[in-house]
Amino acid sequence: MTGAQVRFGLSTIERWYGAARRERRDPVGVLRRKVRKDLGVQISVNAPLQRAIREQYAQHPSWSVYLHYANLLALAQTRAEIAPVPAYSTIRRFFEAQGLRKRRRLSSRRTEGAERAEQRLLDREGRSYEAEHVNSVWHWDGHGGSLKVLWTSVEDQLLAMLPGRK
Secondary structure (H helix, E strand, O other), X not given: OOOOOOOOOHHHHHHHHHHHHHOOOOOOHHHOOOOOOOOOOOOOOOHHHHHHXXXXXXXXXXXXXXXXXXXXXXXXXXXXXXXXXXXXXXXXXXXXXXXXXXXXXXXXXXXXXXXXXXXHHHHOOOOOOOOOOOOOOOOOOOOOOOOOOOOOOHHHHHHHHOOOOO
């Protein structure tokens, strides 16, 4: 794929050839890369630990992953079923795989209105402009001028168009 020279041993080529000959339907498919059987599974994050992470995230979605990790370490000292807590990088990968991202809080005050506003933002889709390349989205609404022009009537507009009038 890169154009660099590659060398294979005779035993490797013999193994590939034998596998291709034994396969009746798709001899080339046998030679493709195999998908790992444990793909998408994190054995080191056991079920009780996953429940603890989800409970903690439900209560504190604005916490960083590191803050969740530090609290999981403290929680593991009191709850033996979630111990041992794996490394921070494993917990971070679990958060990313499950879509548990840090959410910005609208307000530090936990009022009823702030709770409703946060829930509304969670329930609805938030759209923004997407640009495939630089300068592909432009917006000009005409408010950037230095002169303010106010006409009170159509007559003033017509008079302003006459030569020598301002």
